[in-house]
């Protein structure tokens with residue numbers, strides 16, 4: 500069993516599942532190019548980097564307003580999960596459901612059924628309220644053992 504963070508779980512789900520339907524759109528989430536990073540822990544989620552990610556200088560823009568959610572201020576590295584989630588606008592703007600097998604962007608009516616009949620754990624979901632800024636809520640919730 501391995502402890503991974505929410506952003507790492509979302510990245511794994513997105514890379515396993517292929518293109519994702521979001522309303523009328525079909526969204527693809529290609530993985531990013533990562534580099535070797537020095538820090539063992541991610542600046543944002545605090546999860547293990549396993550030596551790969553991107554620098555905070557590259558991944559955290561001046562407009563990023565959730566800096567108070569950073570779990571490891573001494574790090575200057577982002578793990579692959581955080582780099583992936585920060586680099587994908589659609590992940591921030593659409594509601595999402597991540598399971599071990601895939602990522603989905605359910606609509607509001609679909610979420611009703613998901614909440615009444617949740618998938619087998621582990622899973623993670625985030626419901627967009629205003630169509631944006633759900634990443635902060637994802638980061639502030641708990642980590643997963645998978």
Ligand SMILES: [Zn+2]
Nearest residue numbers: 541544578581
């Ligand atoms: Zn991270």
